[in-house]
Amino acid sequence: MRRARWRRAFDTVDARLHIAGPVHKQAKKVFPDHWSFMLGELALYNFLILVVTGTYLAFFFHASDTPVAYKGSYLPLRNVRVSEAYSSVLHISFDVRGGLLIRQIHHWAALLFVGAILVHACRVFFTGAFRRPRDINWVVGLAMLMLSIAEGFAGYSLPDDLLSGTGLRIAYSILESIPIVGSYVAVFFFGGQFPGDGEIFTRLFIIHVFLLPLMLLGLIGAHLLIVWRQKHTQFAGKEKTEQNVVGSHLYPGYAVKSLGLFFGVFSLLSFLASYAQINPIWLYGPYDPSTVSAGSQPDWYMLWLEGSLRLMPPLSSRFAGHTIDWNVFFPAVIVPLLLFGSMLVYPFLERWITRDRAQHNLLDRPRDHPVRTAFGVATLVYYAVLSIAGANDLIPLTFGLDMMAFTRALQVAVIALPILSFVITHRWCLRLQLNEVADRVMFAATSGVTVTHDGYVVPRG
């Protein structure tokens, strides 16, 4: 009887859409079981939570720099002249029930979102999942990484607090440092000389809640469609070949598990938002371009850019009535272009150098591709040194070091450590390979079986 009821319900839909066949086929779609395949989903679920919490926040937020006297229930700032934007964020934090919770979930989710994308990209890189035919999705994913950083920065800038205003001031200077067109770009984006007449908040708001999320949504759609169509990669193993996918069916096993992950992310964010305070703008105070507090740090995904600015030697050139400040333009424009540019071209470069034009569905082990792995590790080390340099005031302060010596050491490290880590990783990979061969020979000699490259045990002979 129960099945009859299911059929009636399904028929209501099917009589209009003719979907029994596709639903049957897709419900049996196979997903590999390896944990590292969850990282992309983690980013996806953070995005969903960001959209929901962000929409809620937008009900209360005013993107305006009009000065108002704050009248809410946070006493230390009572009657202080602040912008409407700042005042509305205080209102969300102190006078909307659950507003602070949603704000903090939103902020934590943003941090986790960019993080999940980055770790997911590492997984794809080190296992060679970016190779043909999935190079196209590598490009889509990279675009999303860049958009998500921009999206995070735009949102971080909206509350008009002292910390975010300082970030915007630096962003203005970075735009301005671009040769020839810089002043136009900066003045047009801010609607005038810094900080402009409030247009920047109108613009950042629409960019943050509409333009970038829409682009991200479109790219997420494309990313998933492409994964769905090309099917997942998998690690080589028992009965796992280039011609098949082994794992769990989408329905019910995988779907229930994945839904569990969604709730897990939401739960984690809720606990973080209740017990780990983030971005307490009422402590920073409203933005004033003539004021800044010591120890100003951006969110973690901007630290590398901040560090890049901090490590750059004071280079500037003047010629024929023009100035180029390399100390801003190079670390904040050229370095990001090089970093993202090299990530973008890597799959095509590797294909060109190795002449490997084949279609790949099986993943590589990092040790089997020492140059690629070493290149990836060196890039990560470079990124890490820059991020540490983004805290070249707080780290020496915490550990009692000399700030200037620490900075100079990092200036050396940012060049030396990537090279060193390249060499070490490369050798390490080769050593791992050698050890395996040695193990295999030993094992084969004593047991009379051979372990193949993929880990199968087969009788010798």
Added chain:
Amino acid sequence: MFLVSAAGTVLFIAAYLFVGRQAQLGLTQNELLGTGLGVAMGGMCVGLVLLAKSAVATHGEEERESHSSPPSEQRQTVGLLSRGIDQLGLRERTFLRRSLIAAVGLLPLPFILGLRDLGPRPRGILRADAWRPELLLIDQTSGQPLHVGDLDIGSITTVMPEGSTDATRPVAAESAVVVIRLPPGVNRPLPGREDWAADDLVAYSKICTHAGCPVGLYEQQTHNLLCPCHQSTFFVPDGCAVIFGPAARPLPQLPIYVDDRGYLRARASFDQPLGPSYWERS
């Protein structure tokens, strides 16, 4: 587990309705609401994962199809698309084809041109500042004109030009200045700047020449001014020369004097654009 989740939801509702907001500025309520939500979501998470684990394990395996279409299909489709161009007659009618391409190429222009009014022309307004000769130095904290006796040796204050004291507005934002009283005999004025200081008081632009942050940290003992954003360090007695960090230029100095009532005034405007550089800066 699902019951735990339901309990979490009930906790959230109870905290929303019955906990006073004023309790420690709403932070306590935040913790209760968040715990409720966290337990509600966490219960669902654990419940669903256990449910998935308890289900009869189904080993799935799918064949892959080739990632590209068979050559015959490719040929057919390419043929169809290319015949379409023929059917439209675009191949032989060169003028039609070229005018079409030209027209399509021009189409985005109105939309790009429309961006022109996003902002004013930068020339002329770039790094305008509000300092003019004779203007009083208004102390930012007190809102009163700075008097020669207001600063002790080794202290620092931020001043704005008289008439443009709201630093959140353009132009005024660029005009923040720090005034420091150095110990007697410490200042070593640069050639041509011998009369820019007044009674051991020196005034320098507060906007860092690197990325535009306010240079706010003054070390009394070393006479260093430090930018907290990127650690550019300026040595005040030597005309705020850069001694460390990414900044490439000294902070511009504002010539000041003490008027007959003892108030500080600007002797002249700044002799250079303030803040970070840009292409048009000579």
